[in-house]
Amino acid sequence: MNNLQLPQKNMEKERAALESFIKSDRTVRELKRAVAVRMAIEGKLYHGISKIWRVSKFFIGYWKKQFKTKGIAGIKLGHKGSKGYLTSLHKTEVMEWLKNKEYWDFDELVTYLEREFGVSYKSKQSYYALLSLAKITWKKTQKINPKSNPKLVKKKRKEINKILAKNKVGIESGEIIVFFLDECHLLHGDINGYAWGRSDLRIEVPITNQKNRQTYFGARSLSNQTIPCSRL
Structure with missing residues (x-):
């Protein structure tokens, strides 16, 4: 051999x-x-x-x-x-x-x-x-977007606050209506699993391509008027 x-x-x-x-x-x-x-x-x-x-x-x-x-x-x-x-x-x-x-x-x-x-x-x-x-402890992971930019978000928030301040009179009189738009997803977060991790820290998983079966949008005005949700 x-x-x-x-x-x-x-x-x-x-x-x-x-x-x-x-x-x-x-x-x-x-x-x-x-x-x-x-x-x-x-x-x-x-x-x-x-x-x-x-x-x-x-x-x-x-x-x-x-x-x-x-x-x-x-x-x-x-x-x-x-x-x-x-x-x-x-x-x-x-x-x-x-x-x-x-x-x-x-x-x-x-x-x-x-x-x-x-x-x-x-x-x-x-x-x-x-x-x-x-x-x-054994806990659920949290998704994070690696493309997120906190500085850009902060800059955008300042821009929005300036616009609101500039149009304060029109908003308070009702001539201008400002809406806060938000979204929710069916099956949201279902791709996150569980893992062992320190009890005082979040377990974050970078996710950029999450897909959702259905997305619903809703809006609320500064006057607390709720606008019905629309489905996308």
């Missing part, structure tokens, strides 16, 4: 071992690890695996390395002899790790605790408690 055939043969053995493990009665977390590792070994991009299974690239790389080093035993739960608890000092270290991250991923936290402290909780609530202690 030439050297070019060896990597292919090894990959087939690894795939066979992973397939057998996946088909056996495993926990969801073990299955997620095994499937992610199998896809990585098959040459799938980490970005694609991450999107399909909603795991971090760190998660994929770490468990692939564990599998390569220890085989199937490396991706089983509690293979390090999990203690099932964290000491006060360990909790302090976990808090620092969480607070210094820019993005948070549940599976990455699970992997981090197993790797660094040999701790694997049976209940997800224990992990949620750690995230809550670090003031990280």
Whole structure:
């Protein structure tokens, strides 16, 4: 057998071992690890695996390395002899790790605790408690327009105020009517999902091409007269 055939043969053995493990009665977390590792070994991009299974690239790389080093035993739960608890000092270290991250991923936290402290909780609530202690919550993202220009908005507001001041007499007499126009969208905000984030900060997602099925416009005058909405 030439050297070019060896990597292919090894990959087939690894795939066979992973397939057998996946088909056996495993926990969801073990299955997620095994499937992610199998896809990585098959040459799938980490970005694609991450999107399909909603795991971090760190998660994929770490468990692939564990599998390569220890085989199937490396991706089983509690293979390090999990203690099932964290000491006060360990909790302090976990808090620092969480607070210094820019993005948070549940599976990455699970992997981090197993790797660094040999701790694997049976209940997800224990992990949620750690995230809550670090003031990280599960909340809806907020869309922002990256093309927005606060300076231009401020300039426009000043222009409007000048026009209103200039026509104050006509507005107060009713000769000039000023309307405030606004819009609302059906299914507005439905493209925003949920993510882990600091409880004191908004999670903003840049969106420039949001589409809405229907848009309704309405107007109100300075005299509080409501104008019926029109559909666009």
